[in-house]
Amino acid sequence: MRNLLLFVIIACLIASPAEQVIAIEEPVPPSIELRILETTDLHSYMMDYDYRNNKETVEFGFARTASVIKEARKEAKNVLLFDNGDLIQGSALAELASKTYQFDQSFIHPAFKALNRLQYDGATLGNHEFNFGLDFLQTSLRGADFPYVNANIYVEDHNLHAFDDINYFNPYMILDKRFTDTMGVEQNVKVGVIGLITPIAAKWDEEHFKGKIKIKSMVSTLKHFIPIMKSEGADIIIVLAHAGLAADEGVVNKSENSVMALTEVEGIDAILYGHSHSLFPNDDYFLQQQFINIEKGTIRSIPLVQAGYWGNHLGIIDLSIRKVNDKWKVVDSRSEVRSIYKKSGKDEKVPVVQPDEEIIDALRNDHSNTLEYVKNNKE
Ligand SMILES: [Zn+2]
Numbered sequence: 001m002r003n004l005l006l007f008v009i010i011a012c013l014i015a016s017p018a019e020q021v022i023a024i025e026e027p028v029p030p031s032i033e034l035r036i037l038e039t040t041d042l043h044s045y046m047m048d049y050d051y052r053n054n055k056e057t058v059e060f061g062f063a064r065t066a067s068v069i070k071e072a073r074k075e076a077k078n079v080l081l082f083d084n085g086d087l088i089q090g091s092a093l094a095e096l097a098s099k100t101y102q103f104d105q106s107f108i109h110p111a112f113k114a115l116n117r118l119q120y121d122g123a124t125l126g127n128h129e130f131n132f133g134l135d136f137l138q139t140s141l142r143g144a145d146f147p148y149v150n151a152n153i154y155v156e157d158h159n160l161h162a163f164d165d166i167n168y169f170n171p172y173m174i175l176d177k178r179f180t181d182t183m184g185v186e187q188n189v190k191v192g193v194i195g196l197i198t199p200i201a202a203k204w205d206e207e208h209f210k211g212k213i214k215i216k217s218m219v220s221t222l223k224h225f226i227p228i229m230k231s232e233g234a235d236i237i238i239v240l241a242h243a244g245l246a247a248d249e250g251v252v253n254k255s256e257n258s259v260m261a262l263t264e265v266e267g268i269d270a271i272l273y274g275h276s277h278s279l280f281p282n283d284d285y286f287l288q289q290q291f292i293n294i295e296k297g298t299i300r301s302i303p304l305v306q307a308g309y310w311g312n313h314l315g316i317i318d319l320s321i322r323k324v325n326d327k328w329k330v331v332d333s334r335s336e337v338r339s340i341y342k343k344s345g346k347d348e349k350v351p352v353v354q355p356d357e358e359i360i361d362a363l364r365n366d367h368s369n370t371l372e373y374v375k376n377n378k379e
């Protein structure tokens with residue numbers, strides 16, 4: 001045993017200089033740490049204010065989410081930020097916007113006044129985006145400083161053929177990004193981003209959809225577009241899905257229209273989702289299923305995140321990407337949801353960040369107009 005140990009030590013000493021030379025000559029494959037941030041279901045709760053109960057709150061409001069976004073950005077070299085929809089409807093701030101936009105030539109939806117300060121990379125639409133009609137939606141979207149994608153809403157062409165169907169929105173985008181790898185070298189990565197919505201939206205807002213637009217299955221839409229995105233050079237594919245983990249009641253083709261079903265489609269690297277106001281990863285009992293890894297926040301090895309509602313959480317997916325055979329490949333991931341408050345003592349909620357001053361400033365007028373609007377509507 002002793003002799004063997006001695007032999008191993010000598011062998012190592014002899015071998016090590018040569019090995020070192022080889023190690024220097026061999027190129028290290030570059031690897032990138034990419035952080036993806038998600039807000040979802042903000043429902044125009046932009047301020048740290050509860051309009052229904054007429055008081056300040058620490059439990060929701062994008063003003064605090066913005067502070068968490070800024071902190072999360074500081075911790076990483078490469079960051080992308082997306083919103084997952086249900087943005088322009090919900091709070092009294094949004095209600096007032098829907099009633100006044102036609103009379104305001106320079107209208108910018110207050111939700112965009114806030115989000116535009118955070119340099120979003122893109123967003124997708126939620127079902128509530130359609131609540132006030134297509135005119136309000138289109139007018140509002142013009143105020144966004146970042147691109148919107150949705151791949152499964154189509155123009156209603158009154159026939160059953162698929163070949164002549166035309167997307168109502170831009171279905172996907174391929175972002176040409178320059179990321180810094182772990183050795184400090186800049187690398188070009190093409191990030192494909194595609195948006196999807198739960199088909200129930202067409203039923204819930206039938207008056208705004210009927211005869212104008214239609215929604216197709218999420219799974220078949222993905223299967224159609226992912227190969228196209230890959231052929232256009234997308235190195236990684238991020239799906240923004242405004243749909244819950246389980247499909248909505250009353251959706252045709254239920255099996256094709258849940259986030260769960262999306263994880264079975266080839267070629268996806270990350271899924272950001274929303275709509276059901278839940279958190280993922282969390283430790284809810286119903287999520288303890290075989291193919292869900294709650295520790296890492298994956299389903300069938302695909303990283304997912306869902307960031308609650310009204311800005312109460314920020315969703316984060318950290319991806320490790322490595323160049324394998326000249327192609328970028330996601331080799332590891334970790335998902336988390338970060339709350340804007342923490343619980344202390346008996347049900348007391350304590351803020352973990354202060355509201356972001358930039359957001360408060362951007363919405364000063366809209367907020368005071370909303371307070372006035374709420375007051376007048378109560379009387
Ligand atoms: Zn929704």
